[in-house]
Amino acid sequence: MKYMQFLTLGCLLGAVALFAACGASNAVGAPEIYYGQDVCEECSMIISDAKFAAATLDLKGNAHKFDDIGGMLIFHMDHPELQARAYFVHDYDTGAWLRGEEAFYVRAVLPDAPMGDGIVAFAERAAAENFAARVQGQVFKFDELRLNVHLTLHAQP
Ligand SMILES: [Zn+2]
Numbered sequence: 001m002k003y004m005q006f007l008t009l010g011c012l013l014g015a016v017a018l019f020a021a022c023g024a025s026n027a028v029g030a031p032e033i034y035y036g037q038d039v040c041e042e043c044s045m046i047i048s049d050a051k052f053a054a055a056t057l058d059l060k061g062n063a064h065k066f067d068d069i070g071g072m073l074i075f076h077m078d079h080p081e082l083q084a085r086a087y088f089v090h091d092y093d094t095g096a097w098l099r100g101e102e103a104f105y106v107r108a109v110l111p112d113a114p115m116g117d118g119i120v121a122f123a124e125r126a127a128a129e130n131f132a133a134r135v136q137g138q139v140f141k142f143d144e145l146r147l148n149v150h151l152t153l154h155a156q157p
Contacts, residue, residue, distance in 0.1 A: 030088035031063035042071035104128035108137025
């Protein structure tokens with residue numbers, strides 16, 4: 001009986017170690033954006049404002065850089081062959097990179113947004129809700145934002 005318990009524990013630990021190892025190899029960092037030099041892959045404008053800038057890594061490990069979050073989402077809708085492995089956006093408050101899949105978004109008319117119709121990201125839902133209340137915007141999670149962009153921005157000719 002003791003031996004079986006030992007075996008079970010061993011398997012569990014092995015599984016945990018394997019899982020941790022997989023997690024580590026999947027930990028990817030945001031690519032470096034050279035502001036004022038790098039060009040948005042969707043709209044070809046120079047990326048100048050980190051608050052709105054976004055980036056992805058595709059499954060082959062290639063980086064894609066964008067001057068706004070809407071452009072990032074549209075680019076990947078139009079390029080299913082470049083499936084994104086990781087999305088990166090900036091926290092609007094701190095400027096820190098966030099994983100796009102885990103961020104909270106506000107879409108609103110923002111005077112300084114590259115496309116006028118701006119999407120900004122926050123690490124915390126409360127921060128997104130505070131900002132949304134100030135600018136009369138709407139809070140989205142990643143999949144909700146993708147759907148919203150697909151139905152509105154992406155639908156425009
Ligand atoms: Zn763009």
